Amino acid sequence: MTPVITLGSRHVHHQAEAPILEVAGVTVAYNGHLALEDVTFSLSAGEHLAVVGPNGAGKSTLFKVIAGVLRPAQGEVRIAGHHAGGHICVAYVPQGNQVDWTFPVTVADVVMMGRAGKIGLLRYPGRYDREQVYRCLETVGLVELANRQIEELSGGERQRMFIARALAQEAELMLMDEPLTGLDVSAQEELLRIIDELRRRRVTVMVATHDLNLAATRFDQVMLLNRRLIGMGRPAEVFTAPLLQEAYGGHLRMVQTEEGMLVLSDTCCAGCS
Numbered sequence: 001m002t003p004v005i006t007l008g009s010r011h012v013h014h015q016a017e018a019p020i021l022e023v024a025g026v027t028v029a030y031n032g033h034l035a036l037e038d039v040t041f042s043l044s045a046g047e048h049l050a051v052v053g054p055n056g057a058g059k060s061t062l063f064k065v066i067a068g069v070l071r072p073a074q075g076e077v078r079i080a081g082h083h084a085g086g087h088i089c090v091a092y093v094p095q096g097n098q099v100d101w102t103f104p105v106t107v108a109d110v111v112m113m114g115r116a117g118k119i120g121l122l123r124y125p126g127r128y129d130r131e132q133v134y135r136c137l138e139t140v141g142l143v144e145l146a147n148r149q150i151e152e153l154s155g156g157e158r159q160r161m162f163i164a165r166a167l168a169q170e171a172e173l174m175l176m177d178e179p180l181t182g183l184d185v186s187a188q189e190e191l192l193r194i195i196d197e198l199r200r201r202r203v204t205v206m207v208a209t210h211d212l213n214l215a216a217t218r219f220d221q222v223m224l225l226n227r228r229l230i231g232m233g234r235p236a237e238v239f240t241a242p243l244l245q246e247a248y249g250g251h252l253r254m255v256q257t258e259e260g261m262l263v264l265s266d267t268c269c270a271g272c273s
Helices: 059-067 107-113 127-139 155-168 185-200 212-218 241-248
Strands: 021-030 033-043 048-052 074-079 090-093 173-177 204-208 221-226 228-233 252-257 260-265
Touching: 021 059, 033 059, 033 074, 048 059, 048 185, 048 212, 059 074, 059 090, 059 173, 059 204, 090 155, 107 127, 107 155, 127 155, 155 173, 155 185, 185 204, 221 241, 228 241
Parallel strands: 033 228, 048 204, 048 221, 090 173, 173 204
Antiparallel strands: 021 033, 021 074, 221 228, 252 260
16 A cells, blocks of 8 residues: 555654745756756745646656655755655655555545554554544545545545545645546545645645646646746746746647636646656
8 A cells, every 4th residue: 555645754843944845956867867957946834836837847756856755866855944754744645546546445544544653653543543534534525435445436535535644644744746637627626625724724735737727726826847947936927928838838828718818738748747
């Protein structure tokens, strides 16, 4: 079940004045090809950021570096003032195709895995841990599915389960890689409602998405990434014709409608996200 989510297991005291996330000059290369080049930015507690860019832009690579499961060739990541890696406060939700859905565990089992860093390796879950799991399932609307096998869940239910696991972990920084892909409109809206609830709890969230229009309307901050950071800030400041053209090149069309500019991106180019 390890591929479902990669989590830290080390308790680190936060520096009170430090940003929850600092990425400084991060460069990553695979087989001599740059996946990320000199990426630098920071996030404060409670901020929600949509990361957009074409396939092969390095979105998944960036998330893995922040989660501490991939070491950059250059640069560093700091979580609340400390080096990345092993932080119990960071939850990484990878794309669904990286998960073994046939693994014989229930929804409640997966959410309880989020308590591992709090419980420790040599202890069994106690009453408080079970209560936490129930509360987290209640938050995402999955209490009635607690005993269901994970392979029986719909795409939206699986994403909500992952969020419940991160809540059980008491994560302060959540990295969600393409969580809306393949979901119908109602499932997307339910997931976005839960993400809004995370904002109320001051959980910092980064969401990778191909949907520029959703990023512009549902997030107060966006990052435009194509191996290097092309722009970051409010959608109106970042989603400009020159920056979008720089990020997407010919894989982008902008259509003027009565409601404003509609951005259509072609995400079928080669490469990984």
